[in-house]
Amino acid sequence: MSSDFEKRYIDARHKLIENDFASLNPMQRKAVMATEGPLLILAGAGSGKTTVLINRIANLLRYGIAGDTNELPANASEEDIEIMLSGGDEARRIAALDPVEPWRILAITFTNKAADELKARLERMLGPEAADIWASTFHSACVRILRRDAERLGFPTSFTIYDTSDSLSLVKRILKDFELDDKRYPPRMLLGEISRAKDAQLSPEQFYAKAKAMGDIRKAKIAEIYAEYSHRAFAAGAMDFDDLIYYTVKLLEEHDDVCEYWQRRFRYV
Numbered sequence: 714m715s716s717d718f719e720k721r722y723i724d725a726r727h728k729l730i731e732n733d734f735a736s737l738n739p740m741q742r743k744a745v746m747a748t749e750g751p752l753l754i755l756a757g758a759g760s761g762k763t764t765v766l767i768n769r770i771a772n773l774l775r776y777g778i779a780g781d782t783n784e785l786p787a788n789a790s791e792e793d794i795e796i797m798l799s800g801g802d803e804a805r806r807i808a809a810l811d812p813v814e815p816w817r818i819l820a821i822t823f824t825n826k827a828a829d830e831l832k833a834r835l836e837r838m839l840g841p842e843a844a845d846i847w848a849s850t851f852h853s854a855c856v857r858i859l860r861r862d863a864e865r866l867g868f869p870t871s872f873t874i875y876d877t878s879d880s881l882s883l884v885k886r887i888l889k890d891f892e893l894d895d896k897r898y899p900p901r902m903l904l905g906e907i908s909r910a911k912d913a914q915l916s917p918e919q920f921y922a923k924a925k926a927m928g929d930i931r932k933a934k935i936a937e938i939y940a941e942y943s944h945r946a947f948a949a950g951a952m953d954f955d956d957l958i959y960y961t962v963k964l965l966e967e968h969d970d971v972c973e974y975w976q977r978r979f980r981y982v
């Protein structure tokens with residue numbers, strides 16, 4: 714049971730923070746105030762989801778967990794309540810509880826367009842502080858993670874990234890060297906198979922074992938092409954788009970120290 718003082722302190726703090734997000738609707742505000750634990754928002758296009766995400770980040774930077782806890786700072790005083798009720802910068806400073814450093818926040822979206830929009834809107838709302846927030850696509854976040862530690866997987870940290878046409882020419886070269894008919898093994902189909910295997914986090918060996926177990930000779934041949942594709946890309950110090958995800962997962966799964974580094978770095982994803 715909290716005391717009258719605690720209750721008044723928390724009410725004043727909540728009011729102050731909510732006031733900062735007065736332009737949002739009540740459901741948006743509720744989502745912005747919820748800083749701890751997972752949160753799922755389902756809403757249609759243009760309904761204000763990105764707005765919520767940006768304001769949640771602003772709340773974390775400004776107030777930390779203050780909007781989502783009944784915890785009081787050790788030195789909480791009657792005077793603090795007065796100041797918080799009257800608002801202003803001093804009030805904000807008092808209300809903040811463990812504010813988050815921008816580089817501890819990771820915001821991920823699917824497309825480059827959405828990531829660019831997110832970055833631009835964060836900058837508009839937060840100013841230069843926004844530059845330290847990781848706001849990116851899955852793929853570009855993976856590139857940054859791999860640039861630090863790709864050597865742990867045997868790649869140079871300066872690995873190159875194959876685009877779709879690079880991948881296609883590599884597959885075509887392999888078909889030629891293997892003397893396989895590209896009517897029977899269309900390069901785009903092969904890339905699709907290889908891509909699906911990587912999505913399922915299947916190594917060439919695992920993909921081959923699966924094909925063998927099913928007695929699927931054609932799949933086994935595709936697995937061999939996948940193995941050669943991976944081998945040559947690796948030898949060239951290159952990753953394709955799917956590799957960026959595949960190797961990041963592998964890096965984090967197989968190297969506990971790397972995994973712990975990123976777990977310690979990001980407080981909010």
Ligand SMILES: Nc1ncnc2c1ncn2[C@@H]1O[C@H](COP(=O)(O)OP(=O)(O)O)[C@@H](O)[C@H]1O
Nearest residue numbers: 736737738741757758759760761762763764765
């Ligand atoms: N509570 C609100 N009141 C007024 N305008 C809002 C509110 N929430 C969002 N908007 C505006 O609506 C538009 C779409 O919001 P956005 O967050 O980009 O939607 P979503 O990400 O869900 O597609 C933006 O111009 C945004 O500024």
Ligand SMILES: [Mg+2]
Nearest residue numbers: 759762763764
């Ligand atoms: Mg959006």
